[in-house]
Amino acid sequence: MNNAIEISVKDLDLWFGKFQALKKISIDIPKNKVTALIGPSGCGKSTFIKTLDRMNDLVDNVKITGEVVYQGRNILDSDTDVVELRKQIGMVFQKPNPFPKSIFDNVAYGPRVHGVRKKANLNEVVERSLKAAALWEEVKDRLNESALRLSGGQQQRLCIARLLAVEPEVLLMDEPASALDPIATSKIEDLIYELKKDYTIVIVTHNMQQAARVSSNTAFFYLGELVEFASTIDLFERPRDKRTEDYVTGKFG
Amino acid sequence: MAAKRSEMVPMGLLWGAGIATLVILIVILAYILSKGLPLISWHFLTTNPGVRGQAGTGIYSTILATVAVTGVALLVAAPLSVGGAIYLNEYTRENLLRKVIRQAAEILAGIPSIIIGLFGFLFFVIYLLPYTGGWSVLSGGLTLAFMVLPISLRISEEALKAVPGELREGSLGLGATKWQSITTVVLPTALPGIVTGLILGMGRAIGETAAILLTAGGALGVIHSLRDPACPMTLYLYNILTEYNDTTTAYGTAAVLIIAILAITFVTDWLMNSYTKKLKGL
Numbered sequence: 001m002n003n004a005i006e007i008s009v010k011d012l013d014l015w016f017g018k019f020q021a022l023k024k025i026s027i028d029i030p031k032n033k034v035t036a037l038i039g040p041s042g043c044g045k046s047t048f049i050k051t052l053d054r055m056n057d058l059v060d061n062v063k064i065t066g067e068v069v070y071q072g073r074n075i076l077d078s079d080t081d082v083v084e085l086r087k088q089i090g091m092v093f094q095k096p097n098p099f100p101k102s103i104f105d106n107v108a109y110g111p112r113v114h115g116v117r118k119k120a121n122l123n124e125v126v127e128r129s130l131k132a133a134a135l136w137e138e139v140k141d142r143l144n145e146s147a148l149r150l151s152g153g154q155q156q157r158l159c160i161a162r163l164l165a166v167e168p169e170v171l172l173m174d175e176p177a178s179a180l181d182p183i184a185t186s187k188i189e190d191l192i193y194e195l196k197k198d199y200t201i202v203i204v205t206h207n208m209q210q211a212a213r214v215s216s217n218t219a220f221f222y223l224g225e226l227v228e229f230a231s232t233i234d235l236f237e238r239p240r241d242k243r244t245e246d247y248v249t250g251k252f253g
Numbered sequence: 254m255a256a257k258r259s260e261m262v263p264m265g266l267l268w269g270a271g272i273a274t275l276v277i278l279i280v281i282l283a284y285i286l287s288k289g290l291p292l293i294s295w296h297f298l299t300t301n302p303g304v305r306g307q308a309g310t311g312i313y314s315t316i317l318a319t320v321a322v323t324g325v326a327l328l329v330a331a332p333l334s335v336g337g338a339i340y341l342n343e344y345t346r347e348n349l350l351r352k353v354i355r356q357a358a359e360i361l362a363g364i365p366s367i368i369i370g371l372f373g374f375l376f377f378v379i380y381l382l383p384y385t386g387g388w389s390v391l392s393g394g395l396t397l398a399f400m401v402l403p404i405s406l407r408i409s410e411e412a413l414k415a416v417p418g419e420l421r422e423g424s425l426g427l428g429a430t431k432w433q434s435i436t437t438v439v440l441p442t443a444l445p446g447i448v449t450g451l452i453l454g455m456g457r458a459i460g461e462t463a464a465i466l467l468t469a470g471g472a473l474g475v476i477h478s479l480r481d482p483a484c485p486m487t488l489y490l491y492n493i494l495t496e497y498n499d500t501t502t503a504y505g506t507a508a509v510l511i512i513a514i515l516a517i518t519f520v521t522d523w524l525m526n527s528y529t530k531k532l533k534g535l
Binding site for chain 1: 346347417418419420421422423424425426427428429430433437438441442531532533534
């Protein structure tokens with residue numbers, strides 16, 4: 001078994017003003033696997049995932065201490081090139097957020113802002129990314145239509161395609177299926193299953209079945225703490241912590 | 254029945270209040286247009302005003318002056334207001350500076366135009382005379398810019414605020430820089446609102462008289478440079494009424510002004526509607 005570490009987090013504390021949202025989080029996120037983050041609402045899992053590509057920078061009054069080591073450096077350092085970082089660690093958001101542009105322009109957006117201009121290259125990237133996101137067959141004849149005309153599930157797969165087009169190493173997914181119907185959800189899950197061959201994926205979900213279906217490892221967050229991190233099977237079937245057990249058996253949520 | 258009647262009275266009054274706005278607008282438009290439209294002809298639009306308001310002449314140079322003065326105002330105010338709005342909304346967090354600037358814009362918008370005109374007169378016409386040429390298109394336009402600026406700034410800021418945060422996150426999340434996100438995602442999405450703000454500001458500039466009276470000079474000749482004195486339509490209307498009691502030409506000029514403003518409003522509305530539709534993929 002390959003135990004390479006993609007991102008290593010050590011003693012991560014995060015405050016919103018006076019409220020401490022993350023407490024001494026330490027976790028090693030394995031490479032080319034799906035890591036699921038579960039826990040009740042407000043437990044800090046979304047906040048945590050946003051720390052991994054510095055998206056919390058956009059929030060007022062945040063204070064973060066500790067280490068998030070990726071490719072040998074602490075990305076929390078103030079001299080980190082966040083633009084470069086976000087090319088390598090991409091995020092899929094809870095609500096699909098396609099740009100009000102055509103399907104093609106959505107997928108080509110990343111390559112374009114990174115300087116790809118040649119139409120042939122863009123065509124190739126767009127086709128490859130849409131295929132990888134399992135959307136190509138549905139949209140190949142209407143690439144110039146507005147992305148806003150797609151269904152919610154298609155929009156979310158488009159957002160994933162848009163991300164794949166910048167060729168990241170890590171995909172962060174913040175409850176990517178929570179706004180979708182069951183059929184669209186299962187398509188996203190199939191897609192995650194495919195993508196984990198090539199990418200390290202961290203997925204936040206409050207759906208435990210989803211965590212069980214797609215992930216190799218699962219972390220349970222509660223009240224800003226990382227209570228338990230184990231292989232998904234162990235965490236669900238042999239939880240070591242009482243709080244984890246209560247949560248996965250549905251005693252609270 | 255009594256209960257019903259007590260309901261009918263306030264409703265009727267409120268209906269009347271609502272309808273009053275419409276009636277007032279229609280009466281004004283109908284009155285001015287019915288008096289003014291017959292006067293409008295190719296000759297009226299392309300002939301210069303005569304000396305001392307003599308009959309049978311046109312308003313060509315005053316149309317030109319309105320376009321020039323408004324153009325200067327927009328050229329100055331548009332980058333300042335849109336740039337300022339971008340700075341406020343995208344680069345600062347909700348803090349004291351932002352509140353102060355927003356409050357300042359509101360106060361600026363509320364200052365009576367004659368006072369803005371007074372400042373324009375003292376600053377542009379007198380103090381900066383070597384540069385502005387004194388009473389001139391430039392002095393008038395720059396003064397009007399002060400009046401366009403706060404309107405356009407506030408509306409642009411609202412338009413930017415209405416762009417969903419998810420779009421910015423989406424763009425930044427793909428490794429776009431902040432500036433790239435603003436130019437390629439935020440601004441195109443906010444464009445209809447920004448243009449609306451500029452058009453409202455432009456309407457203000459076209460219609461302004463008091464500030465123009467003190468800064469543009471009022472000369473009726475065709476302008477050849479920005480440093481020439483000029484007489485925009487509003488000022489011409491005022492002058493011929495107060496000095497020559499020439500109501501006929503005044504109605505004609507008023508009709509042209511009204512048609513210009515209506516046309517600008519409708520064309521922009523139409524353009525922005527179709528742009529929004531395209532954005533939404535309808």
